[in-house]
Amino acid sequence: MKAIKITVSFILVFATAYAIGLGVLFPPIFLFAGGLLLILISDMILSLNLFKGNSAKEKAISTTQNNKNKELILHILYYLGQILIVAFIFYCSIF
Numbered sequence: 001m002k003a004i005k006i007t008v009s010f011i012l013v014f015a016t017a018y019a020i021g022l023g024v025l026f027p028p029i030f031l032f033a034g035g036l037l038l039i040l041i042s043d044m045i046l047s048l049n050l051f052k053g054n055s056a057k058e059k060a061i062s063t064t065q066n067n068k069n070k071e072l073i074l075h076i077l078y079y080l081g082q083i084l085i086v087a088f089i090f091y092c093s094i095f
Contacts, residue, residue: 005047012040031088038081045074 019033049070 008043012036012043016040028088028091031084031091035081035084035088038077038084042074042077042081045070045077049074 016033016036019029019036023030023033049067
């Protein structure tokens with residue numbers, strides 16, 4: 001399980017860095033890079049929520065409002081990332 005997490009993290013970081021590098025040559029790729037970066041940040045927030053290693057008792061005590069705020073931020077980042085990637089695909093299909 002740990003190898004899968006490390007592999008997925010490496011792929012996301014590499015793809016984001018690669019897209020930013022390509023953005024120098026082809027500026028619309030910055031849309032794609034921004035989308036990947038937002039999805040990477042949302043995955044980091046999700047992994048912090050799921051794998052923080054606290055006991056079940058501590059998780060039950062945590063405030064629900066704080067969790068709702070984290071979920072809202074997580075969804076906003078993830079969907080904005082998807083919108084940026086779709087905007088890049090749409091832009092490339094037009095030109």
